[in-house]
Amino acid sequence: MCFIVKADLPLKALSGTAPEYDRPYIATPLQGPLQEPVPQIDPVDALKALLSDPNYASKAWVYEQYDCQVMADTVRTPGMGAGIVRVHGTEKMLAFTSDVTPRYVFANPIEGGKQAVAEAYRNLTAVGALPLASTDNLNFGNPEKPAIMGQFVGAIQGIGEAVRKLDMPIVSGNVSLYNETDGEAILPTPTIGAVGLILSREHLIKGHAREGDHAILIGDTKGHLGRSALLETVFNRSDGDAPPVDLAAEKRNGDFIRKHSRWIAACTDLSDGGLAMAAFEMAQSAGMGVKIDHDETNYLFGEDQARYLLACD
Numbered sequence: 001m002c003f004i005v006k007a008d009l010p011l012k013a014l015s016g017t018a019p020e021y022d023r024p025y026i027a028t029p030l031q032g033p034l035q036e037p038v039p040q041i042d043p044v045d046a047l048k049a050l051l052s053d054p055n056y057a058s059k060a061w062v063y064e065q066y067d068c069q070v071m072a073d074t075v076r077t078p079g080m081g082a083g084i085v086r087v088h089g090t091e092k093m094l095a096f097t098s099d100v101t102p103r104y105v106f107a108n109p110i111e112g113g114k115q116a117v118a119e120a121y122r123n124l125t126a127v128g129a130l131p132l133a134s135t136d137n138l139n140f141g142n143p144e145k146p147a148i149m150g151q152f153v154g155a156i157q158g159i160g161e162a163v164r165k166l167d168m169p170i171v172s173g174n175v176s177l178y179n180e181t182d183g184e185a186i187l188p189t190p191t192i193g194a195v196g197l198i199l200s201r202e203h204l205i206k207g208h209a210r211e212g213d214h215a216i217l218i219g220d221t222k223g224h225l226g227r228s229a230l231l232e233t234v235f236n237r238s239d240g241d242a243p244p245v246d247l248a249a250e251k252r253n254g255d256f257i258r259k260h261s262r263w264i265a266a267c268t269d270l271s272d273g274g275l276a277m278a279a280f281e282m283a284q285s286a287g288m289g290v291k292i293d294h295d296e297t298n299y300l301f302g303e304d305q306a307r308y309l310l311a312c313d
């Protein structure tokens with residue numbers, strides 16, 4: 001892909017002369033493995049529990065309250081991952097997403113910061129877009145408390161590493177601090193917004209799964225349940241570490257998806273709820289069922305990163 005430089009401006013005025021704070025901080029302690037094994041559970045019961053939780057339920061009621069088709073530019077309607085709009089006068093399209101998993105950041109700010117960027121990267125990739133740039137919206141508690149400042153420092157470290165590895169430079173952002181009630185801070189929420197480019201319709205992954213398609217899982221599945229949606233929602237537990245983020249695997253798997261986009265009928269990344277939730281959402285959007293030849297809880301609901309579910313004929 002060839003790009004033409006239209007402007008090349010020095011960033012020193014923004015990044016080199018800004019005031020810097022050196023607040024004391026305490027790094028978030030490393031988390032150990034799960035305190036006890038996660039018992040097997042009926043997959044349908046577990047999925048119903050997740051779908052009944054406001055954090056993971058459909059958000060259709062919200063986006064149905066406003067016009068999503070302004071100027072008829074919307075290529076992909078809400079509720080199906082990254083949004084897509086066309087660029088007037090060209091075959092190009094832009095894809096947009098925003099992502100973060102606060103429970104990961106709370107447990108492990110560095111990995112949680114990396115994961116926010118990685119999930120944005122995957123959401124863009126899942127529609128065939130090449131990620132171009134990102135913006136951050138950093139929401140934390142009181143930075144005068146060393147533990148909260150430690151969350152901030154760790155998240156920035158993870159975000160910085162990820163945007164460099166995935167070539168998604170931060171081009172803007174904002175910070176909101178002192179978010180707490182009665183001295184209790186919100187979960188650290190460094191939201192990442194990102195934009196990606198789709199050169200033409202032949203690169204776009206827009207369709208639905210079709211009857212007879214094969215479901216293909218891309219990426220390694222180890223069954224990581226620490227800090228997972230299942231653990232929190234079904235078992236009321238918040239132990240273990242956040243899933244590790246392999247940025248090389250993220251890049252490799254993303255490149256694979258974009259290279260073969262024309263052969264993919266539908267694609268979604270795996271995040272909250274793991275394979276089970278991703279498969280349900282893909283099947284629901286297509287109005288059909290899906291068969292998965294596994295019933296192990298950790299395989300279905302583990303939240304290992306760098307994974308995609310594809311539908312191909």
